[in-house]
Amino acid sequence: MAISNGTQFDTLGPTLTVTTQPAEPAGGDTVTATAVLTNDCPFPLRNAVLHLINPGATTAAKTIPLGDLRPGAKTTRRWETAMPADVAGDVSFTAHVVFDVDERSSDCARSAKTFTVPYEPNEVRDPYRTFATTGDAKFGQYGSQLVIWAGGRDFSGGTDEKGGILLPGSAAESSVVQVKTVSLTGSDNPTAKYGIAVANDLTAPEKGGYAVLTMSKSYGVEFMTDSDGNGHLDTWAGGGVSTHPALLRLVRSGTTYTAYTSINNGLSWNEIASATVPSASGALDAGVVASAVNLNYPGTTVQAVFDHFTVEES
Known part of the structure; x- marks a missing residue:
């Protein structure tokens, strides 16, 4: 069983959180991950794009253009994936949002729901x-x-x-x-x-x-x-x-x-x-x-x- 060590999020800029269902998935489980983005900044987020990333992946499973988000706006996006069966250590379901803060600059926020899966001896495979x-x-x-x-x-x-x-x-x-x-x-x-x-x-x-x-x-x-x-x-x-x-x-x-x-x-x-x-x-x-x-x-x-x-x- 994976052990959750909590949701971590950027304390600057908008609030972005990630949760999963089940809350503590095991290897091979189907998982629904939910990203919630709240613009609690005093300015709009321009041209926001949300990237939803599966454990171990280097590219997003989903890339979602959100457009402009006024102060106080809140949006929720879900994606279904699987907990990798052959994985251990820190495993994260990640959301990453990129946005402009004015016409000349950009910023980002990131959140990950991370689980620690214990390593267990399972031998090695060819050619090792x-x-x-x-x-x-x-x-x-x-x-x-x-x-x-x-x-x-x-x-x-x-x-x-x-x-x-x-x-x-x-x-x-x-x-x-x-x-x-x-x-x-x-x-x-x-x-x-x-x-x-x-x-x-x-x-x-x-x-x-x-x-x-x-x-x-x-x-x-x-x-x-x-x-x-x-x-x-x-x-x-x-x-x-x-x-x-x-x-x-x-x-x-x-x-x-x-x-x-x-x-x-x-x-x-x-x-x-x-x-x-x-x-x-x-x-x-x-x-x-x-x-x-x-x-x-x-x-x-x-x-x-x-x-x-x-x-x-x-």
């Missing part, structure tokens, strides 16, 4: 594969999101305990591996981390080419590589402030890896470092990984959520 060096790892896939539940002592220090989801042989000699690190929950451990990993064989890092780029719970980004091909991460760069969500990008050019992060959805990128990994050979495995880094926090596990994991030739 899973692997783990800690016995408590579990995995899930929800639309474009990948989820890992894992314990583990760390990636480095010779322990290399983690859970991972990989695309075998996907990272060509010139390639870009990228993911959005959405959230890392389940433990207060500040050193827990999640991110990208590449290797000749991620299930056997001692075969060479191994590197990880992670965001930690509280201690910023970490870029670690295996410089001598023995399967142990022995170089480090990074630090700074942790950001969730963030974009992580690892660019491969032969045996050279360059790590980047973005905290503004890719509008700009910050280069962390470049490193040479001489043992990288051929097409590498690429994937996402998570570790609770629980060496000093025994028994803890984390839930790591990733979105839009991609591997592309450059």
Whole structure:
């Protein structure tokens, strides 16, 4: 069952609210969503257009021209849709209105009825594969999101305990591996981390080419590589402030890896470092990984959520 965390609306400009029936829909339910727009501004809204957006969608299910709305005017619009069956996390039914406030400028208001649907392990689908060096790892896939539940002592220090989801042989000699690190929950451990990993064989890092780029719970980004091909991460760069969500990008050019992060959805990128990994050979495995880094926090596990994991030739 989804858990409602309320209707949120812009406190400036007109009042826009969204409600749903049923009030707490479950996955697969048919839902009637209702948007109510009230112009409680002291001026008319000119050329108003209402956009009604389904969960997970990037375009409106309905676009409704409303024309001019005088002060005090109220309008109600409904649309029928479905709660996605394969979804978890925050799920929103959204209304967005765009309008002119005079002949020279425009403004907008947005409201969303948001439900939090718990993630549950449901395994992953082809072409993804899973692997783990800690016995408590579990995995899930929800639309474009990948989820890992894992314990583990760390990636480095010779322990290399983690859970991972990989695309075998996907990272060509010139390639870009990228993911959005959405959230890392389940433990207060500040050193827990999640991110990208590449290797000749991620299930056997001692075969060479191994590197990880992670965001930690509280201690910023970490870029670690295996410089001598023995399967142990022995170089480090990074630090700074942790950001969730963030974009992580690892660019491969032969045996050279360059790590980047973005905290503004890719509008700009910050280069962390470049490193040479001489043992990288051929097409590498690429994937996402998570570790609770629980060496000093025994028994803890984390839930790591990733979105839009991609591997592309450059």
